[in-house]
Amino acid sequence: MEDNIFQLQYALDTFYFLVCGALVMWMAAGFAMLEAGLVRSKNTTEILLKNVALYAVACTMYMICGYSLMYGGGEFTAFLSGIAGDGVAGASVDDRSTYAPSADFFFQVVFVATAMSIVSGAVAERMKLWTFLAFAVVMTGVIYPMEGAWTWGGAAVFGMYTLGDLGFSDFAGSGIVHMAGASAALAGVLLLGARKGKYGPEGQVNAIPGANLPLATLGTFILWMGWFGFNGGSVLATASVESANSVAIVFMNTNAAAAGGLIAALIVARVMFGKADLTMALNGALAGLVAITAEPSTPTALQATLFGGIGGVLVVFSILTLDKLKIDDPVGAISVHGVVGLLGLLLVPVTNGDSSFSGQLIGAATIFIWVFGASLVVWSALKATMGIRIGEEEEYEGADLAECGMEAYPEFTMK
Amino acid sequence: MKLVTAIVKPFKLDDVREALSEIGVQGITVTEVKGFGRQKGHTELYRGAEYVVDFLPKVKIEVAVAESMVDQTIEAITKAANTGKIGDGKVFISPLEQVVRIRTGETGEEAI
Numbered sequence: 001m002e003d004n005i006f007q008l009q010y011a012l013d014t015f016y017f018l019v020c021g022a023l024v025m026w027m028a029a030g031f032a033m034l035e036a037g038l039v040r041s042k043n044t045t046e047i048l049l050k051n052v053a054l055y056a057v058a059c060t061m062y063m064i065c066g067y068s069l070m071y072g073g074g075e076f077t078a079f080l081s082g083i084a085g086d087g088v089a090g091a092s093v094d095d096r097s098t099y100a101p102s103a104d105f106f107f108q109v110v111f112v113a114t115a116m117s118i119v120s121g122a123v124a125e126r127m128k129l130w131t132f133l134a135f136a137v138v139m140t141g142v143i144y145p146m147e148g149a150w151t152w153g154g155a156a157v158f159g160m161y162t163l164g165d166l167g168f169s170d171f172a173g174s175g176i177v178h179m180a181g182a183s184a185a186l187a188g189v190l191l192l193g194a195r196k197g198k199y200g201p202e203g204q205v206n207a208i209p210g211a212n213l214p215l216a217t218l219g220t221f222i223l224w225m226g227w228f229g230f231n232g233g234s235v236l237a238t239a240s241v242e243s244a245n246s247v248a249i250v251f252m253n254t255n256a257a258a259a260g261g262l263i264a265a266l267i268v269a270r271v272m273f274g275k276a277d278l279t280m281a282l283n284g285a286l287a288g289l290v291a292i293t294a295e296p297s298t299p300t301a302l303q304a305t306l307f308g309g310i311g312g313v314l315v316v317f318s319i320l321t322l323d324k325l326k327i328d329d330p331v332g333a334i335s336v337h338g339v340v341g342l343l344g345l346l347l348v349p350v351t352n353g354d355s356s357f358s359g360q361l362i363g364a365a366t367i368f369i370w371v372f373g374a375s376l377v378v379w380s381a382l383k384a385t386m387g388i389r390i391g392e393e394e395e396y397e398g399a400d401l402a403e404c405g406m407e408a409y410p411e412f413t414m415k
Numbered sequence: 416m417k418l419v420t421a422i423v424k425p426f427k428l429d430d431v432r433e434a435l436s437e438i439g440v441q442g443i444t445v446t447e448v449k450g451f452g453r454q455k456g457h458t459e460l461y462r463g464a465e466y467v468v469d470f471l472p473k474v475k476i477e478v479a480v481a482e483s484m485v486d487q488t489i490e491a492i493t494k495a496a497n498t499g500k501i502g503d504g505k506v507f508i509s510p511l512e513q514v515v516r517i518r519t520g521e522t523g524e525e526a527i
Binding site for chain 1: 460461463464465466
């Protein structure tokens, strides 16, 4: 009888894990649509190709070495040769897993792709396709798995200190996934420079409107939905009253934070610009989601709404500030995922007594310094060898023609 | 014969078409065009940054009419397209030397 119940629990948790993983996979579509909507039409094909290709690269690299770097504890299992099909075999009753190991891999691998998706938006419209994919290989195979090992993997940072002991907590990855992706993006953008024409000689900021706001809105809705898998799946179980309650709270709070973020950003944009800026509202919803991701299980729904709202306010000011600093980010990825990712980490101790502000700060600093530093080295090496930026004329003609040789909307071209 | 060319706001096209039908105009040609006049475009806002739209979308209407119809045509267009706000457009009148109906070979006012 007890064995039957366990089998049911194993099946249910595994199933839940896989469905959540599939939801997170769908976020790749969300990022692709959001980015395709916020770039100009001449760069659409290229940004779509980057998004779909980075997903494939992330999945393959994480399988080759990323997963074992992150969770292997020094054991290298290329192509997951060490993953058994059964998480129960050999384990004692007390520490047997309630889900299949390959389900765990599947859930983890889609997170890597999310981190990498963040980079593509920030460097859009001017980075070379193959340089970007070369960076994706290193980011998803080494850079992300290393910081993942120090955080979720429980390993000591270069043998010096263990973040978990310092009170660091990041439930679903405000820092580990989102801020990490934004840190890599920031390093890339600093070396890459702004899009041609974005900033004028006297410091004025020129608008480069996105080509397709319906796509950007659809992308945001897809991300919002996928986030239920991102945060909800991070409970790691659902087949008990306790974990089912936790899952339900996480879903509720994730949704509440997105709503709070959108409302806050919409109002701030309306007050500051005099008009209701849709793209800022969309960024606000995503900021709300990023803000709650570090701890969606302990706040009340009201707290989650407020946390999301703080993220929504912060993201608007962050986008404007980055523009003043001439850090050109076409989709606002560095603000949404980086600045608000940090906010998410710092909000954890407000509702979760097991974490500490000092632990969160040290964890955030560790992630940022590692990912930013390592990325800067890799981007610099790529700049010196392959080059990272497409030519000036190619940028004017559009990355679609320069890199892909095809346009997204060929029928609108004058023949 | 005269060629009346009017540049009007796109949303006024239906009104102008109706007004011209009412006075008995037999055919018009419409083109979507862009341009600016004394208002010199307008500014739009994207993510907190203003940008200038130099060329605004307008509709160009071309009507070929007999001398006797010119004043009526101008009046119909100006009445129908008027909103009283900037950017209402203009009407240009130019002489028309010859008109040929391709199907029958008719020429002059017969062909209009």
